[in-house]
Amino acid sequence: MSAKNLQLDENGKLQHFLSIEGLNQQIITEILDTAESFTSVADRVIKKVPILRGKTVANLFFEPSTRTRSTFELAEQRLSADILSLNVDTSATTKGESLLDTIHNLEAMQIDMFVIRHKDSGSAHFFAQHVRPGVSVLNAGDGQHEHPTQAMLDLYTIRHHKQDFTRLKIAIVGDIMHSRVARSQIHALNLLNTAEVRVIAPKTLLPVDTESLGVQLYDDLERGLRDVDVVIMLRLQKERMSSALLPSENEYFNQFGLTQERLDRANPDAIVMHPGPANRGVEIESSVMDGNQSVILQQVGFGISVRMAVMSIIVGRTGLQVSE
Amino acid sequence: MSAKNLQLDENGKLQHFLSIEGLNQQIITEILDTAESFTSVADRVIKKVPILRGKTVANLFFEPSTRTRSTFELAEQRLSADILSLNVDTSATTKGESLLDTIHNLEAMQIDMFVIRHKDSGSAHFFAQHVRPGVSVLNAGDGQHEHPTQAMLDLYTIRHHKQDFTRLKIAIVGDIMHSRVARSQIHALNLLNTAEVRVIAPKTLLPVDTESLGVQLYDDLERGLRDVDVVIMLRLQKERMSSALLPSENEYFNQFGLTQERLDRANPDAIVMHPGPANRGVEIESSVMDGNQSVILQQVGFGISVRMAVMSIIVGRTGLQVSE
Amino acid sequence: MSAKNLQLDENGKLQHFLSIEGLNQQIITEILDTAESFTSVADRVIKKVPILRGKTVANLFFEPSTRTRSTFELAEQRLSADILSLNVDTSATTKGESLLDTIHNLEAMQIDMFVIRHKDSGSAHFFAQHVRPGVSVLNAGDGQHEHPTQAMLDLYTIRHHKQDFTRLKIAIVGDIMHSRVARSQIHALNLLNTAEVRVIAPKTLLPVDTESLGVQLYDDLERGLRDVDVVIMLRLQKERMSSALLPSENEYFNQFGLTQERLDRANPDAIVMHPGPANRGVEIESSVMDGNQSVILQQVGFGISVRMAVMSIIVGRTGLQVSE
Numbered sequence: 001m002s003a004k005n006l007q008l009d010e011n012g013k014l015q016h017f018l019s020i021e022g023l024n025q026q027i028i029t030e031i032l033d034t035a036e037s038f039t040s041v042a043d044r045v046i047k048k049v050p051i052l053r054g055k056t057v058a059n060l061f062f063e064p065s066t067r068t069r070s071t072f073e074l075a076e077q078r079l080s081a082d083i084l085s086l087n088v089d090t091s092a093t094t095k096g097e098s099l100l101d102t103i104h105n106l107e108a109m110q111i112d113m114f115v116i117r118h119k120d121s122g123s124a125h126f127f128a129q130h131v132r133p134g135v136s137v138l139n140a141g142d143g144q145h146e147h148p149t150q151a152m153l154d155l156y157t158i159r160h161h162k163q164d165f166t167r168l169k170i171a172i173v174g175d176i177m178h179s180r181v182a183r184s185q186i187h188a189l190n191l192l193n194t195a196e197v198r199v200i201a202p203k204t205l206l207p208v209d210t211e212s213l214g215v216q217l218y219d220d221l222e223r224g225l226r227d228v229d230v231v232i233m234l235r236l237q238k239e240r241m242s243s244a245l246l247p248s249e250n251e252y253f254n255q256f257g258l259t260q261e262r263l264d265r266a267n268p269d270a271i272v273m274h275p276g277p278a279n280r281g282v283e284i285e286s287s288v289m290d291g292n293q294s295v296i297l298q299q300v301g302f303g304i305s306v307r308m309a310v311m312s313i314i315v316g317r318t319g320l321q322v323s324e
Numbered sequence: 325m326s327a328k329n330l331q332l333d334e335n336g337k338l339q340h341f342l343s344i345e346g347l348n349q350q351i352i353t354e355i356l357d358t359a360e361s362f363t364s365v366a367d368r369v370i371k372k373v374p375i376l377r378g379k380t381v382a383n384l385f386f387e388p389s390t391r392t393r394s395t396f397e398l399a400e401q402r403l404s405a406d407i408l409s410l411n412v413d414t415s416a417t418t419k420g421e422s423l424l425d426t427i428h429n430l431e432a433m434q435i436d437m438f439v440i441r442h443k444d445s446g447s448a449h450f451f452a453q454h455v456r457p458g459v460s461v462l463n464a465g466d467g468q469h470e471h472p473t474q475a476m477l478d479l480y481t482i483r484h485h486k487q488d489f490t491r492l493k494i495a496i497v498g499d500i501m502h503s504r505v506a507r508s509q510i511h512a513l514n515l516l517n518t519a520e521v522r523v524i525a526p527k528t529l530l531p532v533d534t535e536s537l538g539v540q541l542y543d544d545l546e547r548g549l550r551d552v553d554v555v556i557m558l559r560l561q562k563e564r565m566s567s568a569l570l571p572s573e574n575e576y577f578n579q580f581g582l583t584q585e586r587l588d589r590a591n592p593d594a595i596v597m598h599p600g601p602a603n604r605g606v607e608i609e610s611s612v613m614d615g616n617q618s619v620i621l622q623q624v625g626f627g628i629s630v631r632m633a634v635m636s637i638i639v640g641r642t643g644l645q646v647s648e
Numbered sequence: 649m650s651a652k653n654l655q656l657d658e659n660g661k662l663q664h665f666l667s668i669e670g671l672n673q674q675i676i677t678e679i680l681d682t683a684e685s686f687t688s689v690a691d692r693v694i695k696k697v698p699i700l701r702g703k704t705v706a707n708l709f710f711e712p713s714t715r716t717r718s719t720f721e722l723a724e725q726r727l728s729a730d731i732l733s734l735n736v737d738t739s740a741t742t743k744g745e746s747l748l749d750t751i752h753n754l755e756a757m758q759i760d761m762f763v764i765r766h767k768d769s770g771s772a773h774f775f776a777q778h779v780r781p782g783v784s785v786l787n788a789g790d791g792q793h794e795h796p797t798q799a800m801l802d803l804y805t806i807r808h809h810k811q812d813f814t815r816l817k818i819a820i821v822g823d824i825m826h827s828r829v830a831r832s833q834i835h836a837l838n839l840l841n842t843a844e845v846r847v848i849a850p851k852t853l854l855p856v857d858t859e860s861l862g863v864q865l866y867d868d869l870e871r872g873l874r875d876v877d878v879v880i881m882l883r884l885q886k887e888r889m890s891s892a893l894l895p896s897e898n899e900y901f902n903q904f905g906l907t908q909e910r911l912d913r914a915n916p917d918a919i920v921m922h923p924g925p926a927n928r929g930v931e932i933e934s935s936v937m938d939g940n941q942s943v944i945l946q947q948v949g950f951g952i953s954v955r956m957a958v959m960s961i962i963v964g965r966t967g968l969q970v971s972e
Contacts, residue, residue: 047758048702048730054372056398067753070732074704074757077730082372082401084394098604105391105600108624109398110371276753280746300756378696380722406696406725408718422928429715429924432948433722434695 006128016128016137017310019146020187028155028191034309035156039302041078051312052081055112059085060102061140062118067276068140068150071300072115075307084111099123103130113138113311121145121180136314144180149310150275151184153303155192157295158230160302161271165192171224171266172215173200173256174234174283175246177207181275182234186213200224202256204246221256225265233258233274236283249282258284263293271295330452340452340461341634343470344511352479352515358633359480363626365402375636376405379436383409384426385464386442391600392464392474395624396439399631408435423447427454435459437635445469445504460638468504473634474599475508477627479516481619482554484626485595489516495548495590496539497524497580498558498607499570501531505599506558510537524548526580528570545580549589557582557598560607573606582608587617595619654776664776664785665958667794668835676803676839682957683804687950689726699960700729703760707733708750709788710766715924716788716798719948720763723955732759747771751778759783761959769793769828784962792828797958798923799832801951803840805943806878808950809919813840819872819914820863821848821904822882822931823894825855829923830882834861848872850904852894869904873913881906881922884931897930906932911941919943 007022009015014027041047057076061069064087076083088102106114113136116124121143128137141147162168170189176182176199189197190213199206200218218224225231236252246252263272272284272294280286289296331346333339338351365371381400385393388411400407412426430438437460440448445467452461465471486492494513500506500523513521514537523530524542542548549555560576570576587596596608596618604610613620655670657663662675689695705724709717712735724731736750754762761784764772769791776785789795810816818837824830824847837845838861847854848866866872873879884900894900911920920932920942928934937944 066734071757074732084398086390104621105624108621109395109628110625297752297756300753301758304757408722410714425925428945429948432945433719433952434949
């Protein structure tokens, strides 16, 4: 079964959320519209709806995460779910019990929805292939493959500020090669017919298949930023600094760090995004991060609305009617 | 005060759940019947009842556990309890504060129910002796002594598939000597007048008092399995493999591993159980674990219903009336 | 902006709870009165009120804590809050993200209230200075500065037993110099016009500014205890034993350990308090801790009521009307 079919049920409704690849424009738009209604929930005095009441969501983080895990847990609480959060020590799981045994044991606990982060690409698909009908899997980051809820919150942020994607020039800057975020973003931006998607990175960090993804490649930041409407910075994984792929932090900042001067090459009303946590002074200058073109903190809040939206749409599929 | 009296109040109602030893057939049956009603709760769209609403349950795990702890936490959430989960670092508790001080401090937080796992046999009884009236203690495994909710879920699984215990031949296979699960199971099966309970283990792993427990001893797996209706495999504690008590994993599997061929000595409709996590290829062949006689995953789900039942019965004792 | 103004809004209402210093008698009394109403909640069969329903509280513990964290989490659950609890590894935060970035990211998740424990004095004030309007910060202990909810539960305990502070002689015994608890207590007792506050400690542990705090200094325990109504023992931080400031545990007990014989110098109905966890046989004799003048365990339960009170008062400020 292909990834495409795996995410959608026989009626074309969302049953898992594994990757942007394999989704269509209609589903993406439904998620964004639903998230918009939840953004107003967040502004209410009481930020709670009973959509997942009596449902159990298990958060399985095989990799540590604070931001993604916290926003998922808050989204689940605001939907009134029962929550089981497990930090799974991978060394322990390899000892006695395989990943598949872990899946089946948790499933036997009548878990309705799994949120999974795992260092192996394809692990969320693997989970989805092995859970029984009616159980859903959400990918919270699988290796260097995809991080689709992050991409959705990025789309949401862009739409919030810029509306029509078909007129936008968007630049993604940084370590594209190792970024599951970038891969998901590119798929999503293409699905919404973004006018132009640019990828800006040192030559050593440009993956070979980016051109096939339908993007423009730049290895010069200043040229790449010219006239763009949105600048998406990626986090530089410091653990990769030691490899031969990257120069020193200083040198990286000199060539690819986003300064105000460089940002001025973009459109005057361009927005600056970053999935966080940012390395101030490495991929982005502090003053730009805190500047008035930055929407980085807004992204975090939108992340909760988007995750609430995805979970609600998936649950809605089962026919559960909830009035507030 | 004996363990027997400690679990029951002056009216013979359950006030703690510490060991199968000391319970009677009536209470066991009440738990199984109540669990049956909660199994249907698990199948509902909304798996939640307000029986523990406004009550606080503290999960104190002095030993790590994923399965038991997760099923307890889910049971508590589905009963709508407030939950305090503490992974107690034993080294820390020995430093400044005794176990008794820990008990009294938590009790002062108006905890209504304690779920305790501890490496010392008798620790749950110790807790129960020192909490004030109205506070209940549930044993989630104490040393090599008992693990009574595990035994109850095993009983539940057997009754679900085989009904009448008085006609059943049941074999327990593996490291009986170090197993708190086996000890609880044997007591429980005897209480329900099981026709025959067999214990199958290498001679070095048969404890001296098993005969007094009213069981048949076998040190040959194939003979022991003949005509049984239920096969309960125990987990082989790998940390004991290094001791002189056990041969190598390979050799163990050769002599005591459950293969399909060996299982064929049992009744054709015999079921296979395991408390988990199983060591595939050590105490049980993978194909048997996943085969159609295996009810191992069902046990996990029943574990939630059984734990909900025990907690509900204990709370019901206090006279709290709850309508859903 | 001074600490005083920071805690109160333009109408003099509590918007943060950072330190006893800067509060007035009216607010202290309001907290104590509100806590009294929650103490009766704790005695109910169902210990839950919906005052924080749909609000999110984040517990950020940059220092480990069991007692304070557990009582905060229970208070939040009993107020029906959504809860995000993070044990923040300080080494991790210094790596990629500053404390300020952590604040802003969490704030972007629409957190309504932060509970913060941090090893740096002034960190809670720093937080409060940087959150946006409408978001509140509660200090759960900042370095050697203050631990104001602990001081409030101490006040509550004293009032519960002794009513009128203006007639009381109260002794605080132990390592005043390093104790954020003592600092908060002294401010609070002065605010309620306590007749006499005595500080009893080895000369090496008396901070230089205690006299300016309006207390009487004693370096002799037996003289200091004479005729007091309340004895507050402090925890001896064992990690400081190795320093030159303190004699051996034995010697300390010989000079400053609270024995029954010494306690008999106080008024016959004097009560004994301790913030916990106590070192039995170091700062306090076991029999005194468990004796009938000890109210140490009561303090723990009152801690929940006091924390519920502070959170309720802060939320009430926003105009949220809740009927039960």
